Amino acid sequence: MPRWGMVIDLDKCSACQACTVACRMENNTPVAGPAQAAQGRAILWNEVIPSVEGEYPNVKMRFIPRPCMQCDDPPCVKVCPVQATYKNEDGIVLIDYDRCIGCRFCTVACPYTVRYFNWFEPQWSPELRAHLNPDPEVAPRPKGIVEKCTFCIQRLHKAKQAAQDAGRVFQASDYVPACVETCTERARYFGDLDDPTSLVAQLAKSPRAVRLLEELGTQPKVFYLREG
Helix, strand or coil: CCEEEEEEEEECCCCCCCCHHHHHHHCCCCCCHHHHHHCCCCCCCCEEEEEEEEEEEEEEEEEEEEEECCCCCCCCHHHHCCCCCCCCCCEEEEECCCCCCCCHHHHHCCCCCEEEEECCCCCCCCHHHHCCCCCEEEEEEEEEEEEECCHHHHHHHHHEEEEEEEECCHHHHHCCCCCHEEEEEEEEEEEEEECCCCHHHHHHHCCEEECHHHHHCCCCCCECCCCC
């Protein structure tokens, strides 16, 4: 089975937020609105985090895109009391919405703060409703559950089904998350980390490659290429 991973080149990322918008449109992520966001309830599965280095006037702005790290040893899975959070056969950490009780143990356990509690029933204005993904696999989810980036798992399912319908073997190149496909600067790479011939596997071994909070031992499958 492929070991899906992502590499993000920080030298290329311009913080255009195309990945954030693509993630929202692909996954029907609820829109919090100003009132909920003011209470810290904004929902961004794929956030671009700004940081400032140095002191004025010698300052430099940096940006770190942050999807779910899809850890090989995910702490969120270990703490879920009802086993609603699990890692599937493709190595992607998912959430069983029917089992989730919204206790948010997983949110506390995640050191990357990529999990979001649905505080309200999702609502969209008429303009935004036209952008909803009609795929029943990503239908709007109710309040009271925890959600996060899944590497657009519905796209993987579609790619596998399309390969089967065409009578051919599924290839890792058949599947790509929305954020990777939409990246305007081509700063994101996706593929099988266990395939030594894949670009993502080669970039993950680059001297520039780092992982967030790697010292915690969660073994994240999202790598960053440091700015040169």
